[in-house]
Amino acid sequence: MLIMSGAKTLAKNPDYTHERPVPNLSARIENCMRPKASPLMYQSWEQLLFLHWEVPSSSVSGLLPPGLRVDLFEGKAWIGIVPFFMKNVRPRFLPPLPGLSNFIELNVRTYVLDELGVPGVWFFSLDANQPLACTLGRNLFKLAYCDAEIQASHDDWIDVRARRRGHSGSAHYRYQIDGPPSISKPGTLEFFLLERYVLFCFCQKKGLLKRGRVHHAPYHYHRANLENYSTIPLIWNGQQKILEDPHHVCASRGVAVSIFGLECIKNQIRMN
16 A cells, blocks of 8 residues: 655746746746636536656657647656546536536646646546547547546545546556645645646647636645556557556545636747
8 A cells, every 4th residue: 555645846947938938936826826717617626636657758748749848847757647526517607417517537647838838737638437528528628538437436445447448458546535635835746746727738630739727726635545556548548558656646635626718829839
C-alpha cells in the first residue's frame, strides 16, 4: 500500500520572454481567476484520485499538437492519470438529467503552455461510461473521449475498474481519501498539478488549436491510501507504459465546476 502526498516547491519562473513566453508565478495565479463570461455548463467532479509521474519532456513534446509545448516543473514534464466521478453535468439553463448527468471518467493528461505562455491541460484521453457524454465531448469540445466500461463502488474505500471498448486489458484503482485537507500554495508542485483552469483541444480537420476555461474553488486535497493502480490507459493510447510507482499521489473529495466556451487561438499565436 502506498500512502503519499508530495511537497516540492516550484522554482521561480522567469517573466515572459520575447520568443517563448513562460508564465511567472503571478501569471499562474492570475490564470486561476474566474472568467467574466457566462458559463455554458455546470458539473461536479467528485472522489478524484490524482496519480502523477515525472517524465522527461522529450517523452511528451512529440505527442502534442502544433501550438503547444510542455509546461515544466523543475525541468521535468508530468503525466497524470485521474479517475473520478462526474456528477450533475448539465447545460446552464437545464437541470441534471437522470441517466445522463452522472458517470465515471478516467483521464490521461499532461501540462502544457500555448505560444502565449498560457498554462493548461492537454488530455491524451478521457474514458467515460456514458456514450452520449463521449459523443458530445468529441463533437462539441474536440476532446479525446473514448467509450469505456467502468464500474465503481465507494464507501470507505473507492474502487474503480475500467476497460476501453475495442482494447484489451483493464485498469483497476482502489484508493481511500485520508487525513486532513490542504490547499496548495502557489509555487508548490501541488499547485502546478492541481490548479489548472484551462484545457486545450485541437481540431484535426481544420488545424485549429482551441482553448477552454473552467473554474472552481481551489482543490482541498488529501493524502491518498493507494491499494491498487494501473497505467494500462497509456497502452490504450499507444503511449509507453510506465513501470514505476507514481511519484506523486493525492486525492480530493471534489469541486463544483463551471465550464466556459471554447475560443480559437490560432490567430493569437506569436510566430517565432
